[in-house]
Amino acid sequence: MPYVVAEPCINCKHTDCVEVCPVDCFYEGPNFLVIHPDECIDCNACVPVCPVEAIFPDDELPEKWEHYTQWNEYLAEKWQPLGYVITEKKDALPDAVTSPEEARSRGLSEEDILDWE
Secondary structure: OOEEEOHHHOOOOOOHHHHHOOOOOEEEOOOOEEEOOOOOOOOOOOHHHOOOOOEEEHHHOOHHHOOHHHHHHHHHHHHHHHOOEOOOOOOOOOOOOOOHHHHHOOOOOOHHHHOOO
């Protein structure tokens, strides 16, 4: 059961999660992080450190975000050969939210992710 980065990460990119990942399975895009499902060892280390509660076990992903399972896999496969693995914490994006409540209220659309391709 790999973990999945979901919508609350969009336009935030807090990277606390990458520092605790023992297998370096996070990949970084312009405004979002993803977890490579074939590299994730299901250790749960990333979940409690995410300030916006954007990381879920794939079997506990809220139904409205189920498609993020496929997006994490697709984008990780796309970004892996480009060397977009992220292993060290960076500053969050300038407009990053700082709480789960704020993340839930942003109202981002799926186009925010699809525009990366």
